Amino acid sequence: MLYTSESLENLIEELTKFPGIGRKTAQRIAMFILKQPKEEVEKLVKAIIDVKEKIKYCSICFNITETDPCPICSNPKRDKSTICVVEEPMDVLAIEKTNEYSGVYHVLGGVINPLEGIGPEDLKIKELISRISAGGVNEVIIALNPSVEGETTSMYVANLIKPFGVKVSRIARGLPIGTALEYADTATIVRAIENRTTL
Amino acid sequence: MLYTSESLENLIEELTKFPGIGRKTAQRIAMFILKQPKEEVEKLVKAIIDVKEKIKYCSICFNITETDPCPICSNPKRDKSTICVVEEPMDVLAIEKTNEYSGVYHVLGGVINPLEGIGPEDLKIKELISRISAGGVNEVIIALNPSVEGETTSMYVANLIKPFGVKVSRIARGLPIGTALEYADTATIVRAIENRTTL
Numbered sequence: 001m002l003y004t005s006e007s008l009e010n011l012i013e014e015l016t017k018f019p020g021i022g023r024k025t026a027q028r029i030a031m032f033i034l035k036q037p038k039e040e041v042e043k044l045v046k047a048i049i050d051v052k053e054k055i056k057y058c059s060i061c062f063n064i065t066e067t068d069p070c071p072i073c074s075n076p077k078r079d080k081s082t083i084c085v086v087e088e089p090m091d092v093l094a095i096e097k098t099n100e101y102s103g104v105y106h107v108l109g110g111v112i113n114p115l116e117g118i119g120p121e122d123l124k125i126k127e128l129i130s131r132i133s134a135g136g137v138n139e140v141i142i143a144l145n146p147s148v149e150g151e152t153t154s155m156y157v158a159n160l161i162k163p164f165g166v167k168v169s170r171i172a173r174g175l176p177i178g179t180a181l182e183y184a185d186t187a188t189i190v191r192a193i194e195n196r197t198t199l
Numbered sequence: 200m201l202y203t204s205e206s207l208e209n210l211i212e213e214l215t216k217f218p219g220i221g222r223k224t225a226q227r228i229a230m231f232i233l234k235q236p237k238e239e240v241e242k243l244v245k246a247i248i249d250v251k252e253k254i255k256y257c258s259i260c261f262n263i264t265e266t267d268p269c270p271i272c273s274n275p276k277r278d279k280s281t282i283c284v285v286e287e288p289m290d291v292l293a294i295e296k297t298n299e300y301s302g303v304y305h306v307l308g309g310v311i312n313p314l315e316g317i318g319p320e321d322l323k324i325k326e327l328i329s330r331i332s333a334g335g336v337n338e339v340i341i342a343l344n345p346s347v348e349g350e351t352t353s354m355y356v357a358n359l360i361k362p363f364g365v366k367v368s369r370i371a372r373g374l375p376i377g378t379a380l381e382y383a384d385t386a387t388i389v390r391a392i393e394n395r396t397t398l
Contacts, residue, residue, distance in 0.1 A: 005250075005253070005254055005263055005264060005265050006265065007246070007249040007250050007253045007254060007265060008250055008254060008263065010246050010249065010250075011246040011247060011249070011250045013246075014242060014243045014246040017239075018228045018231055019227050019228065019231050020224055020227060020228075021224075021228070025219055025220075027289055027292075028218050028219060028289075029217045029218065029219075029220070030250065031287070031288065031289060032217060032218050033247060033250060033251070034250055034251070034254060034263065038251065040216075041247060041248075041251050043213060044213045044247065045244050045247055045248060047206070047209050047210040047212075047213040048210060048232060048240060048243065048244055049240075049244060050206040050209065050210070051204075051206050051207055051209075051210045051229065051232060051233055052232070052233070052237065052240050054204070054206045055204050055206060055207060055233060064204055064207065064233065065204060066204050066205065066206065088230070089230065090226060090227075090230060182223075182226070183223065
């Protein structure tokens with residue numbers, strides 16, 4: 001037992017589960033938490049609990065929200081005839097930041113990835129198709145990440161939508177291959193939406 | 200308001216307070232927490248609360264511990280006549296991992312840093328001097344970080360200890376094992392030449 005404290009070791013282990021956090025960073029964060037005043041730690045704990053308790057998924061677009069439907073789906077100014085399909089809620093934020101898109105969204109919750117055992121039935125694809133079949137949709141813009149899995153999922157989704165006679169486009173490959181949508185700069189995202197191509 | 204959820208934004212803000220965590224990483228961690236099952240999040244919250252509730256500082260060496268005195272200070276096999284002075288509890292762990300040191304420790308809690316308003320009275324220097332004046336100490340090994348503040352604090356502490364006729368040493372500065380001389384910085388090479396040892 002290297003560590004003088006079991007509870008510290010336990011916290012470090014919990015923190016290393018975070019994405020992008022290695023052992024050393026987890027140690028530094030654990031020491032930081034230990035040194036923080038009690039009120040600050042209580043704020044952190046409350047923030048974590050709040051997120052789990054208050055946030056649910058929008059029953060229309062499956063974006064995260066504290067109200068159902070989400071503020072975007074329930075906004076009368078948003079164009080309900082255009083649906084932008086993304087992987088994760090963070091992608092919605094990335095597109096919203098451009099202030100250039102006035103349609104609505106559909107969050108798939110991931111992409112088809114056989115290696116990780118994620119099939120079409122694990123994503124909100126069925127729900128997207130029912131939104132389209134309910135009518136009133138003119139265009140579906142597919143904005144998945146430019147990864148192999150993203151491309152595959154784009155083609156899969158496009159093929160399911162086409163029979164409804166709805167225009168299907170994909171955001172342009174203005175995004176550099178290998179990066180994630182959430183890290184792209186605003187100008188790149190604007191260009192990618194402008195240059196969307198019909199599938 | 201860019202974010203669709205106030206509680207998510209709040210959690211991201213709390214997470215960006217962590218050392219070495221920027222906005223993007225905080226977003227990813229917040230999304231990770233959101234996606235985790237309830238039991239996992241409860242484990243994380245419990246680990247944070249436990250660390251704050253169970254961990255105190257050893258009344259002898261000021262290392263973090265769940266028992267007072269800490270396991271090192273209360274271990275009869277440790278050589279109480281040798282005290283290694285370090286900045287932070289993590290430094291104790293770093294030295295313990297070597298399995299080469301059998302003495303005890305004294306954690307200062309930082310270094311003298313006038314720019315950040317940290318003076319000698321903010322550190323456990325008084326407490327170190329009383330341990331030494333109580334007798335039974337043969338050597339004090341100063342193992343502070345090789346920063347300007349670390350050097351200043353080392354000299355300050357050494358000058359306070361010398362009147363007690365106790366041997367004061369400092370861990371060597373030199374080339375780290377496994378690196379090449381051509382990549383070492385000038386200050387390190389100068390110090391390595393100064394501290395050369397006879398073969």
